[in-house]
Amino acid sequence: MKTGTLLVVSGPSGSGKGTILNKVIADENVSLSVSATTRKPRDGEIDGVHYHFMTREKFLNEIANNNILEYNEYCGNLYGTLKSEVESLLSEGKDVILEIDVNGAKKIADSMECVRVFILPPSMDILKQRLSSRGTETTETLNKRINQAHNEIKEAYEYDYAVVNDMLEDAVKNIRLILETERLRTSKMKFKIDELNRRSF
């Protein structure tokens, strides 16, 4: 059976990557990877669905066992991606999407075969409008986010693909195109080439 594709997706805050990816994973053959965390579950959060909840001791054990592809500490809690989780989905033939920042994406690419996609805003003006319209940002945090976006977009050159989120449906279609095309990679078609090479008559 064909293994799936690990799609690592980054993009600045306001690029709309979360909205795009939620539409993409509506396809039953595509999964979002569930992160591990040492944070306590909030009301309604389900273990294995929203996060893999675990003690700090267990999390540090997973790091020691080389089962954490990348992790971060935020407000005293650890958040990370379980290699075993990603590999098990891929081996079922599912495509796995990891939404992750540029530093995390680099770490993943160092340890697993993956395809990296960067989500771009149509323009910096539109990005600013999108961030302002949330209404939750002060001018100071807004400028901070715009600067942060500039720093992240500089890293886009290192990615395999860049998708502009102008019209949401087009961006979703383009992510699906990438996943569909990846299934034609010779590395994924190896079973078929092997089969044709085996036959002799």
Place this chain on the structure above:
Amino acid sequence: MKTGTLLVVSGPSGSGKGTILNKVIADENVSLSVSATTRKPRDGEIDGVHYHFMTREKFLNEIANNNILEYNEYCGNLYGTLKSEVESLLSEGKDVILEIDVNGAKKIADSMECVRVFILPPSMDILKQRLSSRGTETTETLNKRINQAHNEIKEAYEYDYAVVNDMLEDAVKNIRLILETERLRTSKMKFKIDELNRRSF
């Protein structure tokens, strides 16, 4: 403007690559590269459409000027791919398809950025049927072609993509998918990333 993609397509005789590619180039943004040859034009053949017809002296000059990406001699005539022809189509934003054997494909990949696609038959039995049904092959030439196909398919691993020609329409769709996805490569989206990086406010 975005430059096009150079798609180098190989596959054994009987894989149906010619039929597939004729359908793909019905798209106005995709062109087949016209080969250069020292062979005399046959009735109805138009210079610049079927071939770029030229003298042996001119052809050897093109080789000396590094303008021949790859060439072959067949029945005393030279056949080759003009670099200037391919580059001019790409710079117009067109995708260019080169149908070429595995050795030619290697030479192209050594000198230009390209995407290599291998067309596979669904099975060797079906390939044999397809070749037999032409009715023009003796058992000996048929076996020769099958052996040749085996030798070529071994090279498929070196290609970027493999497309199985089971249902013609699916194979055509898959070639189009590859071309469409290539337009999302960060190397092709550089102009957009540059534009976003330039803006500051």
